[in-house]
Amino acid sequence: MPSISKKGLDMPASPIRKLVPYAEQAYKDGKTVYHLNIGQPDIKTPEVALDAVKVHSLDILAYTRSEGSEGYRKKIAAYYEKNDIHVNHDDIIVTTGGSEALMFAFGSIMDPDDEIIIPEPFYANYNGFSKASDIKVVPVISKIEDNFALPAIEEFEKLITPKTKAILICNPGNPTGYLYSKEEIQKLAQIVIKHDLFLIADEVYREFVYDGNSFYSIMQEDSIKDHAIMIDSVSKRYSMCGARIGYLVSRNKTFIQTALKFAQARLSPPTLAQIASEAALNTPQSYFDDVNEEYVHRRNTLISELEKIEGVKVAKPKGAFYCIAELPVENADDFAQWLLEKFDVDGETVMVAPAAGFYSTPGVGLNQIRIAYVLNESSLIKAVNILKEALKVYNS
Numbered sequence: 040m041p042s043i044s045k046k047g048l049d050m051p052a053s054p055i056r057k058l059v060p061y062a063e064q065a066y067k068d069g070k071t072v073y074h075l076n077i078g079q080p081d082i083k084t085p086e087v088a089l090d091a092v093k094v095h096s097l098d099i100l101a102y103t104r105s106e107g108s109e110g111y112r113k114k115i116a117a118y119y120e121k122n123d124i125h126v127n128h129d130d131i132i133v134t135t136g137g138s139e140a141l142m143f144a145f146g147s148i149m150d151p152d153d154e155i156i157i158p159e160p161f162y163a164n165y166n167g168f169s170k171a172s173d174i175k176v177v178p179v180i181s182k183i184e185d186n187f188a189l190p191a192i193e194e195f196e197k198l199i200t201p202k203t204k205a206i207l208i209c210n211p212g213n214p215t216g217y218l219y220s221k222e223e224i225q226k227l228a229q230i231v232i233k234h235d236l237f238l239i240a241d242e243v244y245r246e247f248v249y250d251g252n253s254f255y256s257i258m259q260e261d262s263i264k265d266h267a268i269m270i271d272s273v274s275k276r277y278s279m280c281g282a283r284i285g286y287l288v289s290r291n292k293t294f295i296q297t298a299l300k301f302a303q304a305r306l307s308p309p310t311l312a313q314i315a316s317e318a319a320l321n322t323p324q325s326y327f328d329d330v331n332e333e334y335v336h337r338r339n340t341l342i343s344e345l346e347k348i349e350g351v352k353v354a355k356p357k358g359a360f361y362c363i364a365e366l367p368v369e370n371a372d373d374f375a376q377w378l379l380e381k382f383d384v385d386g387e388t389v390m391v392a393p394a395a396g397f398y399s400t401p402g403v404g405l406n407q408i409r410i411a412y413v414l415n416e417s418s419l420i421k422a423v424n425i426l427k428e429a430l431k432v433y434n435s
């Protein structure tokens with residue numbers, strides 16, 4: 040048989056999806072599974088977006104420009120303007136999800152064996168995208184004890200080598216829910232200027248910020264105009280994960296021209312989904328206010344329920360809809376599988392994401408899980424109760 044590439048063999052499987060066969064078996068066994076493992080919100084997509092594709096006037100479902108339709112990019116620029124980010128539509132490339140924006144960014148700025156520094160735990164697919172681009176992830180550890188705050192500047196500087204090309208942050212963070220302060224962004228700006236690096240910020244959760252905190256984008260830092268690359272997406276903002284629309288944003292013209300060549304190679308982002316996403320920009324502010332209120336409510340419920348369980352440590356998220364919880368177990372991978380295979384309370388169990396896959400340092404996060412609070416309040420309470428009962432049995 041022809042052989043598979045080494046890159047293909049080394050490509051990490053999604054830590055979230057690898058438990059799926061066990062969940063499927065649990066359904067076959069008649070169990071109800073509460074999904075605390077995925078980032079698919081249960082929030083309704085805004086009607087304006089859905090209506091736009093129900094009644095469109097297209098005769099041919101054609102390609103759009105590789106960088107996305109001009110009308111849509113102009114509206115995106117206007118959305119950013121309202122958020123105090125001053126970019127032109129030419130600074131934006133529409134991509135097939137934030138995922139493709141990340142791939143284009145990596146491909147445009149890094150060669151094989153180049154290094155990217157990422158505070159960990161981080162969005163697990165950064166590992167996969169890095170492997171696909173033959174680049175090396177250099178993690179800098181942020182700790183649950185510090186609520187996952189940005190590690191000290193010296194920690195970053197220790198890791199910078201001649202191969203370092205970029206620092207990547209996720210703000211607000213998946214999986215930590217951490218929100219970087221303006222001061223932290225400014226510290227990062229100083230490092231990237233000093234060492235002439237790119238700063239990539241994955242800001243796909245920018246609308247989900249709680250407790251009156253305000254969000255500060257790397258694009259608001261004029262001093263890093265040529266260093267800053269922003270990743271964005273409609274997936275979570277409008278609960279439109281299936282649209283597959285994201286954007287790459289930068290005021291560095293050379294970078295955008297380079298990324299555009301990657302965009303040209305794949306021809307066009309999806310046309311109908313751009314129509315839906317353009318309409319989504321008309322979503323009233325009340326939608327976001329309601330959604331945020333719902334997430335704050337769920338977060339508060341989740342955290343207070345988790346804190347009642349002996350031996351569980353949790354950092355309170357300030358944004359996004361995830362948190363990392365440390366459990367009184369040695370191996371959360373084994374525990375997560377056991378929950379699906381061997382445990383239930385009255386025919387119900389939970390699926391969680393073991394957090395080790397959100398780290399690239401081997402052996403770190405083994406006793407942690409990531410929980411997504413994408414379930415309604417009563418399901419969350421039931422799910423955490425199942426976790427509590429499960430820990431008692433698992434540890435006995």
Ligand SMILES: Cc1ncc(COP(=O)(O)O)c(C=O)c1O
Pocket residue numbers: 078135136137138139162209213241243271272273274280283284285
């Ligand atoms: C932090 C982060 N970045 C990027 C993505 C990619 O999202 P999409 O490709 O759906 O835009 C996700 C999806 O969960 C995410 O959590």
